[in-house]
Amino acid sequence: MDVKRAEASLLQEQKALQGQVRTSEEQLRWFLDHTQAIVFIKDTAGRYKLINNRFESVFGLLRDETIGKQDSALFPQELAQKFRQNDALVVEHGLSMKFEDPVPECNGPHTYFSVKFPIHDAEETLQGIGGISTDITERKRTEAERETLVSSLVMPMEPFHGHPNGAT
Numbered sequence: 001m002d003v004k005r006a007e008a009s010l011l012q013e014q015k016a017l018q019g020q021v022r023t024s025e026e027q028l029r030w031f032l033d034h035t036q037a038i039v040f041i042k043d044t045a046g047r048y049k050l051i052n053n054r055f056e057s058v059f060g061l062l063r064d065e066t067i068g069k070q071d072s073a074l075f076p077q078e079l080a081q082k083f084r085q086n087d088a089l090v091v092e093h094g095l096s097m098k099f100e101d102p103v104p105e106c107n108g109p110h111t112y113f114s115v116k117f118p119i120h121d122a123e124e125t126l127q128g129i130g131g132i133s134t135d136i137t138e139r140k141r142t143e144a145e146r147e148t149l150v151s152s153l154v155m156p157m158e159p160f161h162g163h164p165n166g167a168t
Contacts, residue, residue, distance in 0.1 A: 038112065038133040041119060044091075044126055046070045046084060058105060058135075079103070087129050090116045094126075101133065110137040 032039050032052040041050040048066050056062060061074060071080035086099050096117035103110050114133040121127050 039131070041128055041130050042087065043128040046087060049128060086116055090118055090129055091126065094118055110135055111140050112136065
């Protein structure tokens with residue numbers, strides 16, 4: 001009888017833990033799909049393992065079309081090569097790194113500030129690369145406008161030829 005109670009208790013505990021895991025996964029998916037940042041995870045071969053809704057909308061790619069594929073199968077060669085070079089730097093240095101990535105979109109080129117980082121398992125074995133990319137196009141445009149405005153307001157100074165009190 002004690003064995004049956006123990007089994008029932010273990011089964012109940014297992015179901016409760018499964019429910020907690022499911023809830024946690026649902027919350028994470030909800031969080032990822034409601035951020036304005038592009039979020040992704042790639043394995044060590046550069047194949048996408050996870051993308052969020054923002055990734056899909058920016059690149060016009062569906063999750064089912066993207067998971068398991070490398071950049072070279074999804075993006076123009078130049079862009080795919082840039083993404084892979086950045087990934088390689090993260091792997092080589094084993095650190096979180098920051099990049100500015102130009103990305104063509106349907107309404108013109110955009111600039112993304114990307115943070116890429118290595119993902120390790122519990123034994124510290126590299127499992128892949130994670131990334132979070134935020135569109136900074138508007139900020140870059142505003143900075144460029146400000147620089148243009150400032151440079152137009154600064155008047156070049158003519159060299160002074162003469163005596164400070166006006167005497168020549």
